[in-house]
Amino acid sequence: MPQAPTIPVEYFVLLSAILFIMGVMGVLLRRNAIMIFMSIELMLNAANLALVAFARQWGQIGGQLIVFFVITVAAAEVAVGLALIVAIFRTKRTIDIDELHAMEG
Amino acid sequence: MSLELGIFLVVAIVAIASAAFMLLTRNAVHSALFLVVNFACVAFFYLLLNAPFLAMIQITVYAGAIMVLFMFVIMLLGAEKLGSQPAHYRWLAPIGAILTGLFLVIALFVVVQGNVGLLKAAPPNPQLRVVHALPGSPTLDVYMNDTRALASVAYTGATPFGQVLPGDYVLALYPSCTQPAASPCADPIATKAKSVLSKRITLKENTTTTLVLLGDPKAPQFVAVPTDLSTLNDDNTFRLQAVNATPGLATVSLLNINPLKANSTDPNDNHGELPLLSNIAFGQVGTVNTPLPKGSYSLVWARDNDRLAPLSDFVAQGKTSELVILVQETTGSGVALPLTLRATPVPTQEAFGSPQAIGQSLLSTYLLPFELVSLLLLAAMVGAIILTREDVVRRVRRREIVTEGALRINRATSAATTPANPETSGD
Numbered sequence: 001m002p003q004a005p006t007i008p009v010e011y012f013v014l015l016s017a018i019l020f021i022m023g024v025m026g027v028l029l030r031r032n033a034i035m036i037f038m039s040i041e042l043m044l045n046a047a048n049l050a051l052v053a054f055a056r057q058w059g060q061i062g063g064q065l066i067v068f069f070v071i072t073v074a075a076a077e078v079a080v081g082l083a084l085i086v087a088i089f090r091t092k093r094t095i096d097i098d099e100l101h102a103m104e105g
Numbered sequence: 106m107s108l109e110l111g112i113f114l115v116v117a118i119v120a121i122a123s124a125a126f127m128l129l130t131r132n133a134v135h136s137a138l139f140l141v142v143n144f145a146c147v148a149f150f151y152l153l154l155n156a157p158f159l160a161m162i163q164i165t166v167y168a169g170a171i172m173v174l175f176m177f178v179i180m181l182l183g184a185e186k187l188g189s190q191p192a193h194y195r196w197l198a199p200i201g202a203i204l205t206g207l208f209l210v211i212a213l214f215v216v217v218q219g220n221v222g223l224l225k226a227a228p229p230n231p232q233l234r235v236v237h238a239l240p241g242s243p244t245l246d247v248y249m250n251d252t253r254a255l256a257s258v259a260y261t262g263a264t265p266f267g268q269v270l271p272g273d274y275v276l277a278l279y280p281s282c283t284q285p286a287a288s289p290c291a292d293p294i295a296t297k298a299k300s301v302l303s304k305r306i307t308l309k310e311n312t313t314t315t316l317v318l319l320g321d322p323k324a325p326q327f328v329a330v331p332t333d334l335s336t337l338n339d340d341n342t343f344r345l346q347a348v349n350a351t352p353g354l355a356t357v358s359l360l361n362i363n364p365l366k367a368n369s370t371d372p373n374d375n376h377g378e379l380p381l382l383s384n385i386a387f388g389q390v391g392t393v394n395t396p397l398p399k400g401s402y403s404l405v406w407a408r409d410n411d412r413l414a415p416l417s418d419f420v421a422q423g424k425t426s427e428l429v430i431l432v433q434e435t436t437g438s439g440v441a442l443p444l445t446l447r448a449t450p451v452p453t454q455e456a457f458g459s460p461q462a463i464g465q466s467l468l469s470t471y472l473l474p475f476e477l478v479s480l481l482l483l484a485a486m487v488g489a490i491i492l493t494r495e496d497v498v499r500r501v502r503r504r505e506i507v508t509e510g511a512l513r514i515n516r517a518t519s520a521a522t523t524p525a526n527p528e529t530s531g532d
Contacts, residue, residue, distance in 0.1 A: 012150065
Protein backbone atom coordinates (compact mmCIF):
# COMPACT_ATOMS: atom_id res chain seq x y z
CA MET A 1 0.00 0.00 0.00
CA PRO A 2 1.23 3.51 -0.69
CA GLN A 3 2.23 5.63 2.21
CA ALA A 4 -0.24 8.14 3.63
CA PRO A 5 -0.71 10.99 1.18
CA THR A 6 0.40 14.37 2.41
CA ILE A 7 -0.92 16.35 -0.56
CA PRO A 8 -4.68 15.94 -1.04
CA VAL A 9 -5.72 14.30 -4.28
CA GLU A 10 -7.94 17.34 -5.06
CA TYR A 11 -4.85 19.48 -5.67
CA PHE A 12 -3.57 17.11 -8.31
CA VAL A 13 -6.99 16.83 -9.95
CA LEU A 14 -7.38 20.62 -9.99
CA LEU A 15 -3.95 21.02 -11.58
CA SER A 16 -4.84 18.29 -14.06
CA ALA A 17 -8.09 20.09 -14.97
CA ILE A 18 -6.24 23.38 -15.50
CA LEU A 19 -3.59 21.77 -17.71
CA PHE A 20 -6.25 19.90 -19.67
CA ILE A 21 -8.18 23.08 -20.36
CA MET A 22 -5.04 24.86 -21.47
CA GLY A 23 -4.58 22.01 -23.94
CA VAL A 24 -8.19 22.44 -25.14
CA MET A 25 -7.57 26.16 -25.63
CA GLY A 26 -4.46 25.37 -27.65
CA VAL A 27 -6.41 23.04 -29.93
CA LEU A 28 -9.22 25.53 -30.42
CA LEU A 29 -7.27 28.76 -30.74
CA ARG A 30 -4.02 27.89 -32.51
CA ARG A 31 -4.10 27.25 -36.24
CA ASN A 32 -0.73 25.55 -36.69
CA ALA A 33 -1.04 21.76 -36.96
CA ILE A 34 2.12 21.14 -34.94
CA MET A 35 0.91 23.46 -32.17
CA ILE A 36 -2.42 21.64 -32.11
CA PHE A 37 -0.55 18.38 -31.83
CA MET A 38 1.52 19.64 -28.91
CA SER A 39 -1.66 20.80 -27.19
CA ILE A 40 -3.09 17.30 -27.56
CA GLU A 41 0.03 15.98 -25.84
CA LEU A 42 -0.59 18.47 -23.03
CA MET A 43 -4.13 17.15 -22.62
CA LEU A 44 -2.92 13.54 -22.55
CA ASN A 45 -0.45 14.49 -19.83
CA ALA A 46 -3.14 16.18 -17.77
CA ALA A 47 -5.31 13.06 -17.99
CA ASN A 48 -2.32 10.91 -17.00
CA LEU A 49 -1.70 13.08 -13.96
CA ALA A 50 -5.29 12.58 -12.78
CA LEU A 51 -5.00 8.82 -13.33
CA VAL A 52 -1.81 8.56 -11.28
CA ALA A 53 -3.30 10.74 -8.52
CA PHE A 54 -6.33 8.47 -8.24
CA ALA A 55 -4.14 5.36 -8.45
CA ARG A 56 -2.46 6.49 -5.24
CA GLN A 57 -5.73 7.56 -3.66
CA TRP A 58 -7.26 4.12 -4.19
CA GLY A 59 -4.07 2.15 -3.68
CA GLN A 60 -4.62 0.45 -7.03
CA ILE A 61 -1.73 -0.12 -9.42
CA GLY A 62 -4.15 -0.28 -12.38
CA GLY A 63 -4.24 3.49 -12.78
CA GLN A 64 -0.50 3.58 -13.28
CA LEU A 65 -0.66 0.81 -15.85
CA ILE A 66 -3.29 2.70 -17.83
CA VAL A 67 -0.90 5.65 -17.86
CA PHE A 68 1.82 3.34 -19.18
CA PHE A 69 -0.49 2.34 -22.05
CA VAL A 70 -1.51 5.95 -22.69
CA ILE A 71 2.15 6.93 -23.04
CA THR A 72 2.74 4.05 -25.45
CA VAL A 73 -0.30 4.92 -27.55
CA ALA A 74 0.76 8.59 -27.51
CA ALA A 75 4.14 7.58 -28.92
CA ALA A 76 2.42 5.69 -31.76
CA GLU A 77 0.05 8.59 -32.33
CA VAL A 78 2.90 11.10 -32.55
CA ALA A 79 4.77 8.94 -35.06
CA VAL A 80 1.75 8.66 -37.37
CA GLY A 81 0.52 12.21 -36.78
CA LEU A 82 3.84 13.83 -37.56
CA ALA A 83 4.16 11.66 -40.67
CA LEU A 84 0.73 12.95 -41.71
CA ILE A 85 1.82 16.53 -41.11
CA VAL A 86 4.94 15.98 -43.22
CA ALA A 87 2.81 14.46 -46.00
CA ILE A 88 0.33 17.34 -45.85
CA PHE A 89 3.14 19.86 -45.92
CA ARG A 90 4.59 18.21 -49.02
CA THR A 91 1.31 18.35 -50.91
CA LYS A 92 -0.11 21.65 -49.66
CA ARG A 93 3.08 23.56 -48.73
CA THR A 94 1.43 24.66 -45.49
CA ILE A 95 0.45 23.22 -42.13
CA ASP A 96 -2.10 25.90 -41.30
CA ILE A 97 -5.27 23.88 -40.70
CA ASP A 98 -7.49 26.70 -41.98
CA GLU A 99 -6.02 26.03 -45.40
CA LEU A 100 -6.94 22.36 -45.20
CA HIS A 101 -10.65 22.68 -45.79
CA ALA A 102 -10.86 20.47 -48.85
CA MET A 103 -11.52 16.77 -48.31
CA GLU A 104 -9.49 15.72 -51.34
CA GLY A 105 -5.84 15.71 -52.34
CA MET B 106 2.28 24.29 5.25
CA SER B 107 4.47 21.26 4.90
CA LEU B 108 7.60 21.23 2.78
CA GLU B 109 6.05 18.73 0.37
CA LEU B 110 3.04 20.98 -0.20
CA GLY B 111 5.33 23.96 -0.76
CA ILE B 112 7.35 22.09 -3.37
CA PHE B 113 4.12 20.93 -4.99
CA LEU B 114 2.82 24.48 -5.30
CA VAL B 115 6.08 25.78 -6.78
CA VAL B 116 6.25 22.99 -9.37
CA ALA B 117 2.53 23.37 -10.14
CA ILE B 118 3.06 27.07 -10.88
CA VAL B 119 6.01 26.21 -13.12
CA ALA B 120 3.88 23.61 -14.93
CA ILE B 121 1.00 26.01 -15.55
CA ALA B 122 3.33 28.84 -16.56
CA SER B 123 5.23 26.63 -19.03
CA ALA B 124 1.94 25.44 -20.52
CA ALA B 125 0.80 29.06 -20.88
CA PHE B 126 4.06 30.12 -22.53
CA MET B 127 3.80 27.12 -24.83
CA LEU B 128 0.43 28.38 -26.02
CA LEU B 129 1.40 32.03 -26.27
CA THR B 130 4.83 32.06 -27.89
CA ARG B 131 4.94 32.57 -31.65
CA ASN B 132 8.02 30.39 -32.19
CA ALA B 133 7.30 26.66 -32.52
CA VAL B 134 10.75 25.70 -31.22
CA HIS B 135 10.16 27.72 -28.05
CA SER B 136 6.77 26.07 -27.73
CA ALA B 137 8.34 22.61 -27.88
CA LEU B 138 10.94 23.57 -25.27
CA PHE B 139 8.26 24.91 -22.91
CA LEU B 140 6.38 21.65 -23.40
CA VAL B 141 9.51 19.75 -22.31
CA VAL B 142 9.55 21.83 -19.10
CA ASN B 143 5.90 20.96 -18.56
CA PHE B 144 6.59 17.25 -19.05
CA ALA B 145 9.45 17.42 -16.55
CA CYS B 146 7.08 19.00 -14.01
CA VAL B 147 4.55 16.21 -14.58
CA ALA B 148 7.34 13.64 -14.09
CA PHE B 149 8.08 15.33 -10.76
CA PHE B 150 4.41 14.98 -9.78
CA TYR B 151 4.62 11.27 -10.61
CA LEU B 152 7.47 11.02 -8.11
CA LEU B 153 5.31 12.72 -5.48
CA LEU B 154 2.52 10.25 -6.27
CA ASN B 155 4.50 7.03 -5.63
CA ALA B 156 5.05 6.36 -9.35
CA PRO B 157 8.84 6.40 -9.82
CA PHE B 158 8.70 4.04 -12.81
CA LEU B 159 6.22 6.26 -14.65
CA ALA B 160 8.33 9.30 -13.85
CA MET B 161 11.29 7.71 -15.61
CA ILE B 162 9.07 6.67 -18.57
CA GLN B 163 7.75 10.22 -18.74
CA ILE B 164 11.25 11.65 -18.97
CA THR B 165 12.64 9.12 -21.45
CA VAL B 166 9.64 8.59 -23.73
CA TYR B 167 7.77 11.89 -23.53
CA ALA B 168 10.37 14.53 -22.80
CA GLY B 169 12.97 12.55 -24.72
CA ALA B 170 11.78 10.57 -27.70
CA ILE B 171 8.48 12.28 -28.52
CA MET B 172 9.78 15.82 -28.17
CA VAL B 173 12.85 15.01 -30.28
CA LEU B 174 10.42 13.85 -32.96
CA PHE B 175 8.52 17.13 -32.67
CA MET B 176 11.68 19.20 -32.91
CA PHE B 177 12.82 17.16 -35.89
CA VAL B 178 9.59 17.79 -37.78
CA ILE B 179 9.53 21.47 -36.86
CA MET B 180 13.04 21.95 -38.19
CA LEU B 181 12.40 19.72 -41.23
CA LEU B 182 9.38 21.75 -42.31
CA GLY B 183 10.99 25.05 -41.41
CA ALA B 184 7.88 25.83 -39.40
CA GLU B 185 9.57 27.43 -36.43
CA LYS B 186 8.21 30.85 -37.30
CA LEU B 187 4.46 30.66 -37.00
CA GLY B 188 3.09 33.24 -39.37
CA SER B 189 0.02 35.21 -38.30
CA GLN B 190 -1.66 35.28 -41.69
CA PRO B 191 -5.35 36.26 -41.58
CA ALA B 192 -7.33 33.23 -40.63
CA HIS B 193 -10.59 32.32 -42.29
CA TYR B 194 -12.37 31.55 -39.05
CA ARG B 195 -11.44 34.49 -36.82
CA TRP B 196 -14.82 34.47 -35.11
CA LEU B 197 -14.12 30.96 -33.74
CA ALA B 198 -11.41 32.18 -31.35
CA PRO B 199 -13.52 34.14 -28.83
CA ILE B 200 -16.22 31.48 -28.81
CA GLY B 201 -13.62 28.80 -28.16
CA ALA B 202 -12.09 30.85 -25.35
CA ILE B 203 -15.48 31.37 -23.71
CA LEU B 204 -16.41 27.69 -23.97
CA THR B 205 -13.11 26.50 -22.53
CA GLY B 206 -13.46 29.04 -19.72
CA LEU B 207 -16.88 27.63 -18.91
CA PHE B 208 -15.45 24.12 -19.08
CA LEU B 209 -12.76 25.10 -16.57
CA VAL B 210 -15.36 26.57 -14.18
CA ILE B 211 -17.45 23.40 -14.37
CA ALA B 212 -14.40 21.14 -13.90
CA LEU B 213 -13.19 23.09 -10.86
CA PHE B 214 -16.71 23.07 -9.41
CA VAL B 215 -16.97 19.30 -9.85
CA VAL B 216 -13.58 18.69 -8.26
CA VAL B 217 -14.31 20.94 -5.27
CA GLN B 218 -17.91 19.86 -4.73
CA GLY B 219 -17.49 16.21 -5.68
CA ASN B 220 -15.36 15.39 -2.60
CA VAL B 221 -13.07 13.22 -4.73
CA GLY B 222 -10.61 13.07 -1.84
CA LEU B 223 -13.12 11.34 0.42
CA LEU B 224 -13.55 8.36 -1.87
CA LYS B 225 -11.41 5.49 -0.70
CA ALA B 226 -10.91 1.95 -1.81
CA ALA B 227 -12.37 -0.82 0.34
CA PRO B 228 -9.73 -2.47 2.51
CA PRO B 229 -8.35 -5.63 0.96
CA ASN B 230 -9.92 -8.97 1.80
CA PRO B 231 -8.29 -11.15 4.43
CA GLN B 232 -5.86 -13.80 3.25
CA LEU B 233 -5.50 -17.18 4.84
CA ARG B 234 -3.33 -20.26 4.58
CA VAL B 235 -3.02 -23.46 6.55
CA VAL B 236 0.28 -25.06 7.54
CA HIS B 237 0.20 -28.72 8.53
CA ALA B 238 2.58 -29.39 11.43
CA LEU B 239 0.78 -32.29 13.07
CA PRO B 240 2.92 -35.43 12.91
CA GLY B 241 1.18 -38.69 12.16
CA SER B 242 -1.82 -37.03 10.54
CA PRO B 243 -2.76 -37.75 6.91
CA THR B 244 -3.10 -35.26 4.08
CA LEU B 245 -6.00 -32.96 4.91
CA ASP B 246 -8.62 -31.03 2.98
CA VAL B 247 -9.59 -27.60 4.24
CA TYR B 248 -13.31 -26.80 4.47
CA MET B 249 -14.64 -23.38 5.34
CA ASN B 250 -18.35 -23.23 6.24
CA ASP B 251 -18.77 -26.75 4.82
CA THR B 252 -17.33 -25.85 1.41
CA ARG B 253 -13.97 -26.94 0.14
CA ALA B 254 -11.50 -24.07 0.33
CA LEU B 255 -7.78 -23.69 -0.26
CA ALA B 256 -5.79 -26.73 -1.37
CA SER B 257 -5.11 -30.07 0.27
CA VAL B 258 -2.23 -29.93 2.65
CA ALA B 259 0.10 -32.78 3.57
CA TYR B 260 2.21 -33.01 6.69
CA THR B 261 5.07 -30.44 6.61
CA GLY B 262 3.28 -28.68 3.76
CA ALA B 263 1.45 -25.39 3.45
CA THR B 264 -1.44 -24.27 1.28
CA PRO B 265 -0.97 -21.17 -0.85
CA PHE B 266 -2.60 -18.02 0.43
CA GLY B 267 -6.27 -17.70 -0.50
CA GLN B 268 -8.46 -14.64 -0.36
CA VAL B 269 -11.76 -14.89 1.47
CA LEU B 270 -14.42 -12.38 2.39
CA PRO B 271 -14.17 -11.00 5.91
CA GLY B 272 -16.45 -12.63 8.47
CA ASP B 273 -16.89 -15.62 10.73
CA TYR B 274 -16.06 -19.06 9.44
CA VAL B 275 -16.11 -22.59 10.73
CA LEU B 276 -12.85 -24.03 9.52
CA ALA B 277 -12.76 -27.81 9.47
CA LEU B 278 -10.12 -30.29 8.33
CA TYR B 279 -11.03 -33.68 6.90
CA PRO B 280 -8.66 -36.41 5.70
CA SER B 281 -8.13 -36.22 1.96
CA CYS B 282 -9.45 -38.86 -0.34
CA THR B 283 -6.67 -41.31 -1.13
CA GLN B 284 -8.72 -43.64 -3.30
CA PRO B 285 -8.39 -43.65 -7.09
CA ALA B 286 -10.67 -41.39 -9.06
CA ALA B 287 -12.76 -44.34 -10.23
CA SER B 288 -14.18 -44.88 -6.76
CA PRO B 289 -14.33 -41.47 -5.12
CA CYS B 290 -14.76 -41.09 -1.39
CA ALA B 291 -18.00 -40.00 0.16
CA ASP B 292 -18.39 -36.28 0.71
CA PRO B 293 -17.31 -35.72 4.31
CA ILE B 294 -19.91 -32.99 4.78
CA ALA B 295 -22.79 -35.10 3.46
CA THR B 296 -21.82 -38.14 5.50
CA LYS B 297 -21.10 -35.99 8.55
CA ALA B 298 -17.68 -37.56 8.88
CA LYS B 299 -15.62 -36.73 11.90
CA SER B 300 -13.26 -33.87 11.23
CA VAL B 301 -9.68 -33.87 12.40
CA LEU B 302 -10.26 -30.43 13.81
CA SER B 303 -13.09 -27.95 13.57
CA LYS B 304 -12.75 -24.43 14.84
CA ARG B 305 -14.58 -21.13 14.56
CA ILE B 306 -12.41 -18.29 13.28
CA THR B 307 -13.03 -14.62 12.61
CA LEU B 308 -11.21 -13.02 9.69
CA LYS B 309 -10.93 -9.24 9.59
CA GLU B 310 -10.25 -7.05 6.58
CA ASN B 311 -6.67 -6.32 5.60
CA THR B 312 -5.17 -9.20 7.57
CA THR B 313 -2.94 -12.06 6.50
CA THR B 314 -3.11 -15.13 8.69
CA THR B 315 -1.25 -18.39 8.73
CA LEU B 316 -3.10 -21.09 10.65
CA VAL B 317 -0.66 -23.69 11.95
CA LEU B 318 -2.15 -27.07 12.78
CA LEU B 319 -0.07 -28.50 15.59
CA GLY B 320 -0.06 -30.24 18.90
CA ASP B 321 -0.72 -33.73 20.11
CA PRO B 322 -2.15 -36.01 17.40
CA LYS B 323 -4.95 -36.88 19.80
CA ALA B 324 -5.78 -33.26 20.59
CA PRO B 325 -4.74 -31.08 17.67
CA GLN B 326 -5.18 -27.36 17.73
CA PHE B 327 -4.77 -24.28 15.57
CA VAL B 328 -2.38 -21.44 16.23
CA ALA B 329 -3.07 -18.28 14.26
CA VAL B 330 0.15 -16.61 13.15
CA PRO B 331 -0.33 -13.09 11.79
CA THR B 332 1.89 -12.92 8.71
CA ASP B 333 3.27 -9.53 7.83
CA LEU B 334 3.48 -9.23 4.03
CA SER B 335 3.85 -5.47 3.88
CA THR B 336 6.67 -4.04 1.80
CA LEU B 337 10.13 -4.36 3.31
CA ASN B 338 12.19 -1.19 3.25
CA ASP B 339 15.32 -3.11 2.27
CA ASP B 340 15.08 -5.57 -0.61
CA ASN B 341 17.86 -7.69 0.88
CA THR B 342 16.07 -8.58 4.09
CA PHE B 343 13.44 -11.10 5.16
CA ARG B 344 11.07 -11.51 8.09
CA LEU B 345 11.37 -14.53 10.36
CA GLN B 346 8.73 -16.04 12.62
CA ALA B 347 8.94 -19.20 14.69
CA VAL B 348 6.32 -21.43 16.31
CA ASN B 349 6.87 -23.97 19.03
CA ALA B 350 4.69 -27.00 18.27
CA THR B 351 6.11 -29.49 20.74
CA PRO B 352 3.60 -30.31 23.49
CA GLY B 353 5.17 -31.08 26.80
CA LEU B 354 8.44 -29.44 25.94
CA ALA B 355 9.45 -26.47 28.02
CA THR B 356 10.01 -23.06 26.46
CA VAL B 357 12.57 -23.05 23.70
CA SER B 358 14.73 -20.40 22.08
CA LEU B 359 15.81 -20.04 18.49
CA LEU B 360 19.52 -19.50 17.99
CA ASN B 361 21.55 -18.58 14.96
CA ILE B 362 24.98 -20.18 14.81
CA ASN B 363 27.84 -18.41 13.15
CA PRO B 364 29.66 -21.35 11.54
CA LEU B 365 33.01 -19.55 11.64
CA LYS B 366 32.90 -19.38 15.40
CA ALA B 367 31.16 -22.69 16.09
CA ASN B 368 34.36 -24.40 17.21
CA SER B 369 35.69 -21.44 19.11
CA THR B 370 36.73 -22.08 22.66
CA ASP B 371 36.57 -18.43 23.65
CA PRO B 372 33.80 -18.23 26.29
CA ASN B 373 32.90 -14.71 25.13
CA ASP B 374 32.05 -16.02 21.68
CA ASN B 375 29.40 -18.35 23.09
CA HIS B 376 30.23 -20.83 20.29
CA GLY B 377 29.06 -18.24 17.80
CA GLU B 378 25.48 -18.65 18.94
CA LEU B 379 23.29 -15.62 18.68
CA PRO B 380 19.76 -15.80 20.12
CA LEU B 381 17.13 -14.68 17.61
CA LEU B 382 14.07 -15.49 19.70
CA SER B 383 13.86 -16.59 23.29
CA ASN B 384 11.36 -18.31 25.57
CA ILE B 385 8.69 -19.52 23.17
CA ALA B 386 6.24 -21.74 25.02
CA PHE B 387 4.15 -24.43 23.33
CA GLY B 388 1.70 -22.96 20.86
CA GLN B 389 3.31 -19.55 20.97
CA VAL B 390 4.64 -17.48 18.11
CA GLY B 391 7.92 -15.65 18.14
CA THR B 392 8.56 -12.85 15.65
CA VAL B 393 11.99 -11.41 14.97
CA ASN B 394 11.34 -7.71 15.29
CA THR B 395 13.81 -6.35 12.76
CA PRO B 396 14.06 -7.95 9.31
CA LEU B 397 17.17 -10.10 8.94
CA PRO B 398 19.62 -9.76 6.06
CA LYS B 399 19.11 -12.44 3.42
CA GLY B 400 21.56 -15.28 3.07
CA SER B 401 22.48 -18.62 4.58
CA TYR B 402 21.68 -19.28 8.22
CA SER B 403 22.32 -22.14 10.56
CA LEU B 404 19.43 -22.28 12.99
CA VAL B 405 19.08 -24.40 16.07
CA TRP B 406 16.56 -24.56 18.90
CA ALA B 407 17.77 -24.39 22.47
CA ARG B 408 16.09 -25.75 25.59
CA ASP B 409 18.23 -24.92 28.57
CA ASN B 410 21.54 -26.44 27.51
CA ASP B 411 20.14 -28.86 24.94
CA ARG B 412 20.41 -28.14 21.27
CA LEU B 413 17.46 -29.50 19.28
CA ALA B 414 16.63 -29.97 15.64
CA PRO B 415 19.37 -28.01 13.90
CA LEU B 416 18.48 -26.52 10.52
CA SER B 417 21.85 -25.84 8.96
CA ASP B 418 20.87 -25.19 5.34
CA PHE B 419 18.41 -22.39 5.89
CA VAL B 420 18.88 -20.09 2.89
CA ALA B 421 16.52 -17.14 2.92
CA GLN B 422 15.79 -14.97 -0.12
CA GLY B 423 15.23 -11.25 0.18
CA LYS B 424 11.70 -9.82 0.26
CA THR B 425 10.16 -12.92 1.84
CA SER B 426 8.38 -13.87 5.01
CA GLU B 427 9.67 -17.07 6.59
CA LEU B 428 8.12 -19.34 9.19
CA VAL B 429 9.93 -22.16 11.04
CA ILE B 430 8.09 -24.62 13.27
CA LEU B 431 9.58 -26.93 15.88
CA VAL B 432 7.62 -30.18 15.91
CA GLN B 433 8.12 -33.44 17.76
CA GLU B 434 7.78 -36.60 15.76
CA THR B 435 7.40 -39.93 17.45
CA THR B 436 9.34 -42.69 15.80
CA GLY B 437 8.10 -46.26 15.51
CA SER B 438 10.00 -47.25 18.65
CA GLY B 439 8.31 -44.47 20.62
CA VAL B 440 11.25 -42.08 20.81
CA ALA B 441 10.39 -38.41 20.52
CA LEU B 442 12.40 -36.77 17.77
CA PRO B 443 12.39 -32.98 17.49
CA LEU B 444 12.37 -31.66 13.96
CA THR B 445 12.32 -28.20 12.43
CA LEU B 446 9.81 -27.57 9.66
CA ARG B 447 10.10 -24.67 7.30
CA ALA B 448 6.88 -23.40 5.79
CA THR B 449 6.96 -22.28 2.16
CA PRO B 450 8.41 -18.76 2.12
CA VAL B 451 5.90 -16.11 1.07
CA PRO B 452 7.02 -13.13 -1.00
CA THR B 453 6.21 -9.80 0.57
CA GLN B 454 4.35 -7.15 -1.40
CA GLU B 455 6.30 -5.08 -3.88
CA ALA B 456 6.47 -1.36 -3.18
CA PHE B 457 3.54 0.51 -4.72
CA GLY B 458 4.44 1.84 -8.16
CA SER B 459 7.88 0.22 -8.23
CA PRO B 460 9.14 -1.25 -11.51
CA GLN B 461 8.67 -4.74 -10.03
CA ALA B 462 5.04 -4.09 -9.15
CA ILE B 463 4.34 -2.59 -12.60
CA GLY B 464 6.07 -5.49 -14.30
CA GLN B 465 4.13 -8.09 -12.30
CA SER B 466 0.78 -6.54 -13.26
CA LEU B 467 1.88 -5.95 -16.84
CA LEU B 468 2.79 -9.59 -17.39
CA SER B 469 -0.23 -11.02 -15.58
CA THR B 470 -3.46 -9.01 -15.55
CA TYR B 471 -2.56 -6.64 -18.36
CA LEU B 472 -0.76 -9.06 -20.67
CA LEU B 473 -3.35 -8.83 -23.47
CA PRO B 474 -3.40 -5.00 -23.64
CA PHE B 475 0.39 -5.09 -23.51
CA GLU B 476 0.50 -7.34 -26.59
CA LEU B 477 -2.08 -5.21 -28.39
CA VAL B 478 -0.11 -2.05 -27.69
CA SER B 479 3.02 -3.64 -29.10
CA LEU B 480 1.10 -4.50 -32.28
CA LEU B 481 -0.22 -0.94 -32.40
CA LEU B 482 3.32 0.42 -32.18
CA LEU B 483 4.37 -1.86 -35.05
CA ALA B 484 1.41 -0.66 -37.14
CA ALA B 485 2.26 2.96 -36.33
CA MET B 486 5.85 2.41 -37.46
CA VAL B 487 4.73 0.91 -40.77
CA GLY B 488 2.13 3.66 -41.17
CA ALA B 489 4.67 6.43 -40.59
CA ILE B 490 7.02 4.90 -43.16
CA ILE B 491 4.29 4.56 -45.81
CA LEU B 492 2.86 8.03 -45.20
CA THR B 493 6.17 9.78 -45.68
CA ARG B 494 7.32 7.82 -48.71
CA GLU B 495 8.03 10.19 -51.58
CA ASP B 496 6.12 8.25 -54.24
CA VAL B 497 3.00 8.03 -52.06
CA VAL B 498 3.01 11.79 -51.63
CA ARG B 499 3.51 12.26 -55.37
CA ARG B 500 0.66 9.92 -56.21
CA VAL B 501 -1.63 11.75 -53.81
CA ARG B 502 -0.68 15.01 -55.51
CA ARG B 503 -1.44 13.54 -58.94
CA ARG B 504 -4.75 12.22 -57.58
CA GLU B 505 -3.96 8.67 -58.60
CA ILE B 506 -5.06 7.24 -55.27
CA VAL B 507 -8.11 9.47 -55.01
CA THR B 508 -9.43 8.85 -58.51
CA GLU B 509 -8.79 5.16 -58.96
CA GLY B 510 -12.14 4.18 -57.51
CA ALA B 511 -13.86 7.25 -58.86
CA LEU B 512 -12.61 6.49 -62.37
CA ARG B 513 -14.11 3.03 -62.22
CA ILE B 514 -17.46 4.42 -61.07
CA ASN B 515 -17.35 7.08 -63.74
CA ARG B 516 -16.53 4.53 -66.42
CA ALA B 517 -19.42 2.34 -65.37
CA THR B 518 -21.92 5.20 -65.19
CA SER B 519 -20.71 7.13 -68.26
CA ALA B 520 -21.19 4.06 -70.45
CA ALA B 521 -24.85 4.06 -69.52
CA THR B 522 -25.45 7.82 -69.64
CA THR B 523 -23.67 10.58 -71.46
CA PRO B 524 -19.99 10.24 -72.36
CA ALA B 525 -18.98 13.12 -70.08
CA ASN B 526 -15.38 13.77 -69.12
CA PRO B 527 -14.72 11.74 -65.96
CA GLU B 528 -11.91 14.10 -64.82
CA THR B 529 -14.21 16.86 -63.63
CA SER B 530 -12.90 17.22 -60.13
CA GLY B 531 -12.46 20.91 -59.47
CA ASP B 532 -10.13 22.53 -57.00
